[in-house]
Amino acid sequence: MALAAAAVPGHAQVATTVPLQELQLDRTSATPAKRTDRTRARRPGEKAPAQTTFGSQPGSGAGTTGFVSTSPKPRPKPPIGAPLALTPVGEAAPLPPAAAGPARRRLRVPPPTTTTAYVPRPGPSVTILPPPTLTPPIRRAPLAEEDPFAPTGIHAGAFLFRPAVELSGGYDTNPGRSSGGRGSWVSTVAPELAVRSDWSRHELVANLRGTYSMYEAIPSLNRPTFDGRFLGRLDITRDTRAEFEGHYLLGTDYPGSPDLTAGFSRLPIFQTIGGTAGLAQRFNRFDFVVKGTADRVTYQATELTNGKTFSNDDRNYNQFGAIARATYELSPGLKPFVETAVDTRIRDLAFDRYGLQRDSRAVVARVGTAFEFSRAWVGELSVGYTVRTYKDASLPDLRGLLVDGSLVWAASGLTAVKLSATSRADESTLPGVAGVFRRDVGLQVDHAFRRWLIGTARLGYGRDAFDGDSRADNRYLASVAITYRLWRELWLRAEVRREWMRSNVPGVNYTSDMALLGVRLQR
Numbered sequence: 001m002a003l004a005a006a007a008v009p010g011h012a013q014v015a016t017t018v019p020l021q022e023l024q025l026d027r028t029s030a031t032p033a034k035r036t037d038r039t040r041a042r043r044p045g046e047k048a049p050a051q052t053t054f055g056s057q058p059g060s061g062a063g064t065t066g067f068v069s070t071s072p073k074p075r076p077k078p079p080i081g082a083p084l085a086l087t088p089v090g091e092a093a094p095l096p097p098a099a100a101g102p103a104r105r106r107l108r109v110p111p112p113t114t115t116t117a118y119v120p121r122p123g124p125s126v127t128i129l130p131p132p133t134l135t136p137p138i139r140r141a142p143l144a145e146e147d148p149f150a151p152t153g154i155h156a157g158a159f160l161f162r163p164a165v166e167l168s169g170g171y172d173t174n175p176g177r178s179s180g181g182r183g184s185w186v187s188t189v190a191p192e193l194a195v196r197s198d199w200s201r202h203e204l205v206a207n208l209r210g211t212y213s214m215y216e217a218i219p220s221l222n223r224p225t226f227d228g229r230f231l232g233r234l235d236i237t238r239d240t241r242a243e244f245e246g247h248y249l250l251g252t253d254y255p256g257s258p259d260l261t262a263g264f265s266r267l268p269i270f271q272t273i274g275g276t277a278g279l280a281q282r283f284n285r286f287d288f289v290v291k292g293t294a295d296r297v298t299y300q301a302t303e304l305t306n307g308k309t310f311s312n313d314d315r316n317y318n319q320f321g322a323i324a325r326a327t328y329e330l331s332p333g334l335k336p337f338v339e340t341a342v343d344t345r346i347r348d349l350a351f352d353r354y355g356l357q358r359d360s361r362a363v364v365a366r367v368g369t370a371f372e373f374s375r376a377w378v379g380e381l382s383v384g385y386t387v388r389t390y391k392d393a394s395l396p397d398l399r400g401l402l403v404d405g406s407l408v409w410a411a412s413g414l415t416a417v418k419l420s421a422t423s424r425a426d427e428s429t430l431p432g433v434a435g436v437f438r439r440d441v442g443l444q445v446d447h448a449f450r451r452w453l454i455g456t457a458r459l460g461y462g463r464d465a466f467d468g469d470s471r472a473d474n475r476y477l478a479s480v481a482i483t484y485r486l487w488r489e490l491w492l493r494a495e496v497r498r499e500w501m502r503s504n505v506p507g508v509n510y511t512s513d514m515a516l517l518g519v520r521l522q523r
Contacts, residue, residue, distance in 0.1 A: 096468040139356040149485040151522040168518030176254035184217035203233040226250040239282040246275040295319040314352040337367040362388040379407035398435040418444040433468040454483040473503040491520040
């Protein structure tokens with residue numbers, strides 16, 4: 001059997017040696033197959049002549065069209081060295097001679113028709129619009145990277161504890177803050193603890209900090225301080241919450257204070273303990289809070305150098321009050337508020353050491369706003385006015401302007417600027433003086449020369465105005481410090497500081513210079 005392949009563009013053709021009467025063309029062919037032999041009629045009883053069959057027999061149940069369902073026999077390979085029978089390109093391979101039998105004609109396959117290119121039918125015109133202008137997405141400022149030297153804290157159940165202790169020592173040229181005072185070596189221990197809850201609802205926060213300063217040359221100036229605050233929030237509903245606060249403050253009168261008794265051998269300690277409780281309700285963007293307050297202030301007796309004591313019971317009092325605050329959220333970064341407060345102070349003794357009745361009532365009104373602009377400006381600022389009226393008609397009303405605020409400006413990733421202002425009206429024991437207005441302003445700049453080396457510069461100014469007397473004290477502060485953060489748990493710190501006061505009362509001006517070295521351990 002000879003096999004040849006003919007290449008026609010777009011078609012492939014294979015010649016086989018099967019009888020023409022069994023050859024079936026595809027129904028889609030352009031020319032149908034026709035019977036080409038003329039056989040004579042058989043006589044009665046005559047059998048049909050045997051026909052020679054070529055190729056593989058179809059399997060049982062095979063149809064007359066489609067693919068061959070039986071596996072064809074392997075085609076014998078030509079012997080090595082035998083010439084291959086090739087058919088020139090463009091010619092059809094000739095069919096092998098048929099066996100003896102009726103005459104048959106060669107089937108010719110018509111050449112393929114020429115295919116014409118596809119031409120779409122005319123339709124409605126389509127207007128091609130220009131591509132839309134793409135607006136680049138707004139890039140948000142990246143979040144501030146976590147401080148690699150910040151303490152990680154200790155997780156205990158649902159609380160996070162951040163303990164720390166700072167030890168420092170140095171020299172103070174005038175620890176008594178008096179005119180012509182002598183110097184002394186000083187050492188300070190300052191432990192602290194911060195606690196925060198990690199609940200899905202409600203919140204509890206605690207901040208505790210204490211110090212104890214010891215002066216080697218002047219032990220009478222040794223003094224402790226402690227400031228502890230507990231804040232709690234109870235979420236009753238989505239828009240209703242209860243707020244609680246407890247605080248405890250321990251300290252002494254500052255050295256050089258006019259309220260100190262002359263000839264003391266140890267600074268008297270005072271304590272303030274109290275708390276607030278209130279209810280807050282949110283109406284969409286409007287938030288309203290009402291709180292009640294209660295405080296107790298007590299002073300220890302002053303120990304004198306001659307071994308006697310001087311009572312300070314006339315300085316003890318109870319204070320009760322109420323606070324109302326309304327806040328409206330203009331935007332997530334701007335929340336103005338209005339606040340008013342009233343309180344009543346009741347002394348343990350009806351008359352003080354000079355025979356004055358110092359029971360009083362006060363009213364405070366404030367207006368301000370909390371703001372946060374693009375994470376670079378964060379803070380709160382308020383302006384208010386207070387009036388305190390005393391039971392004794394000989395004491396003038398303590399009234400004045402109150403300015404409080406805190407502003408943090410992230411000038412860059414390395415520099416931060418902090419501005420603070422505080423105002424408060426304190427009690428006084430001086431005869432004829434209703435109280436003291438203390439106003440302080442501070443500026444602090446922190447710059448990171450390296451992530452582990454932080455420089456700090458501070459400037460401060462304070463003014464103490466004695467209402468009922470012409471005395472006015474102007475206090476100043478300037479300091480430069482450097483902090484070397486070895487790792488998260490250990491920091492080293494060095495500071496040089498100057499404090500001085502200038503008053504319109506002669507003999508009370510002072511200047512004090514300090515140099516301190518310290519280490520901070522934290523977790």
